[in-house]
Amino acid sequence: MTQQQDEDGAADLMAAFDAVVRANASLVGQLSARAGVHESGLRALVLVSDTGYSTPTEVAGFLGLTSGAVTNMVDRLTAAGLLERTPNPSDRRGSLLRLRPEGEDVVRDYRERYAAMLRAVDAGHRGDLHAVLNDLATGLYGQAADAAPTEDPAP
Numbered sequence: 759m760t761q762q763q764d765e766d767g768a769a770d771l772m773a774a775f776d777a778v779v780r781a782n783a784s785l786v787g788q789l790s791a792r793a794g795v796h797e798s799g800l801r802a803l804v805l806v807s808d809t810g811y812s813t814p815t816e817v818a819g820f821l822g823l824t825s826g827a828v829t830n831m832v833d834r835l836t837a838a839g840l841l842e843r844t845p846n847p848s849d850r851r852g853s854l855l856r857l858r859p860e861g862e863d864v865v866r867d868y869r870e871r872y873a874a875m876l877r878a879v880d881a882g883h884r885g886d887l888h889a890v891l892n893d894l895a896t897g898l899y900g901q902a903a904d905a906a907p908t909e910d911p912a913p
Contacts (some may be wrong), residue, residue: 789871793864798823799835800868804855806841807865811854813846840864 777850798821805815805820812820818828827853832855840861844854857865880887 769892772838783873788863789868792867793840794838795835795864796831796838799840800864802828802831802855803861803865805839805870806855806857807862811856813854814854815852817855835861843911 760830786797790797793800793803795803802812802817802823809816814825814828814832817832818825821828823831832841832843838860839858841859842856843853844856846854859909876887876896883890900908
């Protein structure tokens with residue numbers, strides 16, 4: 759394989775990956791609008807579903823938001839009946855976030871749509887998608903670790 763073919767192949771892969779990222783953003787945007795929440799709110803609901811409960815601090819870290827932004831988002835999700843805030847028995851000043859049934863419905867719709875799409879794509883590729891996605895996630899985490907800023911040693 760020539761260097762030009764290798765570069766063209768890498769460019770094609772980048773274009774395909776960029777298309778996946780844009781398509782995912784489109785789907786998340788549509789599902790968020792359907793649920794009447796911001797995209798960050800949908801991601802927060804999925805996180806809380808994955809963990810069973812989360813603290814606002816965990817949500818802030820996952821989403822890369824400030825505590826104030828998460829407080830406002832949690833207030834909106836709570837007012838919409840999607841999330842509930844309960845006292846944290848481990849931290850008197852903190853709270854735990856849990857999905858309400860309406861929030862569970864939003865996450866169920868999200869998961870069912872992704873699962874149907876992934877099953878269809880996997881079937882079209884002889885069941886190799888699971889391994890490809892695991893390898894992709896591993897590669898992304900590796901690149902994230904390599905790209906992380908290094909700390910300068912103290913003088």
